[in-house]
Amino acid sequence: MAAESGKIDPMHQFEVQSITDLFTVGGQQIAFTNSALWMVITLGVLWAFMMGGMRRQLVPGRWQAAVEGVTGFIENMMVTNIGPQGRKFVPYVFSLFMFILFANILGLLPLGVVGVHPFTVTSHLTITGVLAIVSFGIVLAVGFAKHGLHFFSLFVPHGAPWWMLPILIPVEFVSFMVRPFSLALRLFVAMTAGHILLKVLAGFVINGMNADAAWVAPIVSLPSFILMIGISALELLVAAIQAYVFALLTSLYLNDAVNLH
Amino acid sequence: MPQIAQIAETFGSQFFWLFLTFGLIYLVIGRGMVPKISGTVEARDRRIADDLAAAERARTEADAREEAYRTQTEANRAEALKLTQAAKQDAARQTEARVKAADAETNVRVADAEARIRTAADAAMADIETVAAEAAQDMVAKLSGANVSRERAAEAVRVALANG
Numbered sequence A: 001m002a003a004e005s006g007k008i009d010p011m012h013q014f015e016v017q018s019i020t021d022l023f024t025v026g027g028q029q030i031a032f033t034n035s036a037l038w039m040v041i042t043l044g045v046l047w048a049f050m051m052g053g054m055r056r057q058l059v060p061g062r063w064q065a066a067v068e069g070v071t072g073f074i075e076n077m078m079v080t081n082i083g084p085q086g087r088k089f090v091p092y093v094f095s096l097f098m099f100i101l102f103a104n105i106l107g108l109l110p111l112g113v114v115g116v117h118p119f120t121v122t123s124h125l126t127i128t129g130v131l132a133i134v135s136f137g138i139v140l141a142v143g144f145a146k147h148g149l150h151f152f153s154l155f156v157p158h159g160a161p162w163w164m165l166p167i168l169i170p171v172e173f174v175s176f177m178v179r180p181f182s183l184a185l186r187l188f189v190a191m192t193a194g195h196i197l198l199k200v201l202a203g204f205v206i207n208g209m210n211a212d213a214a215w216v217a218p219i220v221s222l223p224s225f226i227l228m229i230g231i232s233a234l235e236l237l238v239a240a241i242q243a244y245v246f247a248l249l250t251s252l253y254l255n256d257a258v259n260l261h
Numbered sequence B: 001m002p003q004i005a006q007i008a009e010t011f012g013s014q015f016f017w018l019f020l021t022f023g024l025i026y027l028v029i030g031r032g033m034v035p036k037i038s039g040t041v042e043a044r045d046r047r048i049a050d051d052l053a054a055a056e057r058a059r060t061e062a063d064a065r066e067e068a069y070r071t072q073t074e075a076n077r078a079e080a081l082k083l084t085q086a087a088k089q090d091a092a093r094q095t096e097a098r099v100k101a102a103d104a105e106t107n108v109r110v111a112d113a114e115a116r117i118r119t120a121a122d123a124a125m126a127d128i129e130t131v132a133a134e135a136a137q138d139m140v141a142k143l144s145g146a147n148v149s150r151e152r153a154a155e156a157v158r159v160a161l162a163n164g
Helices: A034-055 A062-082 A084-108 A125-155 A162-210 A216-259 B007-144 B150-163
Strands: A018-025 A028-033
Touching (some): A018 B007, A034 A062, A034 A084, A034 B007, A062 A216, A062 B007, A084 A125, A084 A162, A084 B007, A125 A162, A125 B007, A162 A216, B007 B150
Antiparallel strands (some): A018 A028
16 A cells, blocks of 8 residues: 555555545534445444344254354353343444454455455544443443442442552542543554554565565565464454453443442 | 544544444344344254253153053052962862862762672672571481471571681
8 A cells, every 4th residue: 555655654554535525513524434434344244144143043054053153152251241131231242242353354354455455443543432432331321320329339349448448449440440441442452553563564575575686575575474474363363352352341341330349 | 643643534434434333233233133043042942941851751751651550560460460379279279179079979989888898798698698508408418318407507507607
């Protein structure tokens, strides 16, 4: 990308480019961007995947078994972490997990080979931030709705001596308030770093091939290419792990809200 | 870093499209499809559990039936054994009675026969005495010419027989 200027910019892939300007709300231009396109593609692919699970046969085929496996996985996680009350949150956590997972993996697809530039929706702080704030907001809403002001006892650790409380309560409060930031930053940073690394290595491969000296290609390009293969596999793993971590932490935070300590 | 450099100009459309797509995912997929899929799984699990329970019930029933059958068979066998023994005892008793009756009858007939034999022997003895007396009378008449009365001949025969 951006090879016109002769140098490869690993950050170019994160640029949001408008495809069609739609309308303006309060001075903000709402446009159909490449980011929006990949969100819509994520929605479409996820919907297509889920349709395979809607055959509702008694003996599931492979596809149906895969879909049932994922829903069962999330349901299991919620029941294990929260208990039977956790079933209420399965739709939200499932949507969160699948949206992040599909966005991560779609952003990794090697579509650049055919000239389409994939865009990783989850490498944007605006997206991960909103998802984190929604999760945190649900935790707060559930906590206060269920326990009222008693929810603040979350900041009082069990069995702590009373004279420690002036120190512990601020610490607990800060660690609680940091949750949405850590949630948002973890995903954003993991996706961004992985994609930058891949792009830098790809730049090494291309620049090595284009070098004037003939010895540069086997010494720089080949090892970089081999490394890229490994990192790509690692990134696929990270894509799944980050989606899982986001969903798992959301369920743990929800557990705090539902069951307090 | 475009994510931060562009944040002011793009957050509107990012939020808009995220709310749209994630909202659709939550409503259509999370709320619409996921419960149906877990419903299918649950229905299947329930059906499997029901089938297993039915199989277990059938097995228990079969066990109970077999037990009842065995008990019944044993009772029948005991009953048959009792009947057989009773019949055997009955038969033995009847045989004994019949043997006893036959024994008694035989005794009666033996005694009867003995009596008849004795009578016949006595009669024969009497006949022998008569014949012997007549023979003695004839012999005396032939040898000596004396006529011996029948009574004396009989007397002599009785003495000779008694000495005999």
